[in-house]
Amino acid sequence: MNKVLIPVDDSSNTLLALKHAVSAYGKDANTQFHICNVQPRIYRHIGKFLSKQTISEWQEERAKIAAQSSAEYLERAGVGFSFTYVTGDKGEALRDEAVRLGCSRIVIGSSKKNSLSRLFENSATAKLLEISDIPVEVVTGKSIPTLERWGIPAIGAGAATALMAAVID
Known part of the structure; x- marks a missing residue:
């Protein structure tokens, strides 16, 4: 049995992961x-x-609202699915749920970001890739915005240069 866990929320990245999983x-x-x-x-x-x-009850209600469009998409696609929600750190909670369900893979949608952004954002994708023994398929969306592609690394390099200059003085 091929069990596929798909993390869902109300983002466009979720729809990318769903489309990929259904077609594949x-x-x-x-x-x-x-x-x-x-x-x-x-x-x-x-x-x-x-x-x-x-x-x-509050968490369950929020989870159902967040997963509603995903459930509707899967119903329209004519594939069977089950729904659960978990609490906690996204990466760890998703890995634990995949293990509990006996999943053979995790398909997650993610926007393209540089590693510095992922470091500061507590990215579920980065955490899953780091800790999961279950294969993780990452489906990416749009390219990185120009500011994030060039601005954040430039700010980081500037801060590192200023820090080195302060240490040398």
Whole structure:
């Protein structure tokens, strides 16, 4: 059985991953799709004022809203799927869910970014590639904006140069 986990939210990158997964694996009757949304943990100082049930219901509602367009796309494509949501760090939560479900691959949509941007963003894609033993297919969208392609590395190089100059003096 080929089980494919697809992380979903309401972004255009999710649609890219869904389209790729359906075209690559959707015709195989032995393929099961699992869409999964990751909800952030509630900070302890906020959570102490809410019941666990209230937090869980709120997260479930948000997850269903985030996955609604993905579920509609898969239904229109005529492929079967299941839906789950998890909480926590995106990369770790997705890897753990893929392991729990016995998935053979993870297909994730991602925008093109340079590695410096991914370092500061806490990218789920970068984290999955780092920690997952399950194969991760990354489906990329649009090219990087010019500012991010040239501006962020230039700012980083400028900051490094200024730091070296300060250390030398």
